[in-house]
Amino acid sequence: QVQLQESGPGLVNPSETLSLTCAISGDSVTSTNWWSWVRQSPGKGLEWIGDIFQNGGTNYNPSLKSRVTISVDKSKNHFSLMLSSVTAADTAVYYCARGVAFDPWGQGTLVTVSS
Amino acid sequence: EIVLTQSPGSLSLSPGERATLSCRASQSVSSNYLAWYQQKPGQAPRLLIFGASSRATGIPDRFSGSGSGTDFTLTISRLEPEDFAVYYCQQYGRSPYTFGQGTKLEIK
Numbered sequence: 001q002v003q004l005q006e007s008g009p010g011l012v013n014p015s016e017t018l019s020l021t022c023a024i025s026g027d028s029v030t031s032t033n034w035w036s037w038v039r040q041s042p043g044k045g046l047e048w049i050g051d052i053f054q055n056g057g058t059n060y061n062p063s064l065k066s067r068v069t070i071s072v073d074k075s076k077n078h079f080s081l082m083l084s085s086v087t088a089a090d091t092a093v094y095y096c097a098r099g100v101a102f103d104p105w106g107q108g109t110l111v112t113v114s115s
Numbered sequence: 116e117i118v119l120t121q122s123p124g125s126l127s128l129s130p131g132e133r134a135t136l137s138c139r140a141s142q143s144v145s146s147n148y149l150a151w152y153q154q155k156p157g158q159a160p161r162l163l164i165f166g167a168s169s170r171a172t173g174i175p176d177r178f179s180g181s182g183s184g185t186d187f188t189l190t191i192s193r194l195e196p197e198d199f200a201v202y203y204c205q206q207y208g209r210s211p212y213t214f215g216q217g218t219k220l221e222i223k
Binding site for chain 2: 045046105
């Protein structure tokens with residue numbers, strides 16, 4: 001059974017960088033899958049942030065592309081999200097998920113951008 | 116980007132009734148790469164349908180998906196109490212992948 005678990009700070013200061021990690025169990029980050037980040041906020045609903053493939057190839061949502069980096073750590077079997085220059089509009093529940101028809105999802109982690 | 120519009124925004128039905136949810140795309144969805152998710156309060160979305168009509172692992176057969184091109188439908192044949200939730204469609208045929216705004220299925 002594949003399980004994903006997000007972790008990272010729940011509070012980030014405006015203009016700083018949001019950093020989250022998704023730990024994978026029951027699968028390998030090097031398997032033939034895309035590994036994705038999705039966020040959900042009351043104002044914008046569900047929004048795909050981007051994804052990364054086993055070979056390190058990435059795709060990002062153009063609306064966030066200038067601020068997003070997704071990377072993989074094969075030794076720790078996890079992948080990570082960095083979102084720079086955050087504002088209050090980046091406050092959301094952040095999910096990691098496997099694939100492009102997302103299955104499964106992590107439980108999600110609320111990140112609030114506030115000073 | 117492909118905009119997905121779901122209708123209705125909310126739907127009030129009773130257990131045992133049939134639910135029909137619609138998702139319309141602003142452009143044709145490549146290879147019918149259309150998924151449906153169920154989300155309950157405080158939980159992550161759960162994949163129900165992928166490829167427009169294929170049920171995900173463990174999903175009861177009362178859930179079915181249909182459609183192609185720009186018009187897709189999720190049907191729940193006989194509503195169970197646990198089916199009352201918010202449902203989202205998502206296209207993954209063209210980046211950026213996008214979601215509909217959701218349909219809230221409420222108990223009447």
